[in-house]
Amino acid sequence: MSALFLKRFIRNPFKVASIVPSSRTLIRRVSGKMDFTAPRVIAEYGPGEGCHTREIARRMHRESRLLLFELDPQLCTHLSAQFAGDPRVSVHNTDCARLPDVLAEAMLTHCDYIVSGIPFSILEKEKKREILSNTHAALKPAPDSAFIIYQVTNELRARGHCNHFAHAESEYCLVNLPPMFVTTFYKQANGRTAHAGNGKNGRRMNGNGAH
Ligand SMILES: C[S@@+](CC[C@H](N)C(=O)[O-])C[C@H]1O[C@@H](n2cnc3c(N)ncnc32)[C@H](O)[C@@H]1O
Numbered sequence: 001m002s003a004l005f006l007k008r009f010i011r012n013p014f015k016v017a018s019i020v021p022s023s024r025t026l027i028r029r030v031s032g033k034m035d036f037t038a039p040r041v042i043a044e045y046g047p048g049e050g051c052h053t054r055e056i057a058r059r060m061h062r063e064s065r066l067l068l069f070e071l072d073p074q075l076c077t078h079l080s081a082q083f084a085g086d087p088r089v090s091v092h093n094t095d096c097a098r099l100p101d102v103l104a105e106a107m108l109t110h111c112d113y114i115v116s117g118i119p120f121s122i123l124e125k126e127k128k129r130e131i132l133s134n135t136h137a138a139l140k141p142a143p144d145s146a147f148i149i150y151q152v153t154n155e156l157r158a159r160g161h162c163n164h165f166a167h168a169e170s171e172y173c174l175v176n177l178p179p180m181f182v183t184t185f186y187k188q189a190n191g192r193t194a195h196a197g198n199g200k201n202g203r204r205m206n207g208n209g210a211h
Helices: 002-011 024-031 051-059 073-082 096-105 125-138
Strands: 041-045 065-069 089-092 113-116 146-151 167-173 180-186
Touching (some): 024 146, 024 167, 024 180, 041 051, 041 096, 051 065, 051 073, 073 089, 113 125
Parallel strands (some): 041 065, 041 113, 065 089
Antiparallel strands (some): 146 180, 167 180
16 A cells, blocks of 8 residues: 555655655544544545545444545545445545535535645645635534644644634654644634644644653
């Protein structure tokens, strides 16, 4: 599976943006941000060959839904084959900016969680703004609803791109190639104190601390 990922990186380095899939440690850190005890609607942006997807699908409730948004057609074919037997998972070979349309087509109103591995730092400003605004609007107005990203830089937080979220928590995962920030943006503050724009240099941590 890593071979397919590498091939797709060579073909389209600016979209795929990584030569190896996320590590087991990073995958566990990201999945650990979600509560899987009840049915959830989850969207994943940029699942690649499906390393986070497999863990989310393994943990999630049997009545949950998992919507995958992947631009690369070959990775989509691979994902569709992998999850062919799991009716909770749907693969969408489209830009994640289309989340509102896909939710409407699936007759779903909101997401509980949105997980993202797309390379935000190399997206054009307008595209970034569109995705972040659609993401915020699609999240359920509930205490734990969150947008969870893993990125080499913490620029979405440090540069205030996610200031419309009420609260953010970041941690640093060293056990990944390359090391990544995992940042959780909550739609509601819910008694949590720091604003989503905190962390000027991208390394100010709340809640979970740095690792
Ligand atoms: C860095 S890879 C992450 C892959 C995988 N999630 C992992 O952790 O190993 C980023 C993926 O995002 C996809 N991608 C980039 N921009 C996207 C967009 N706007 N919408 C959907 N997928 C996108 C790429 O095709 C690529 O598979």
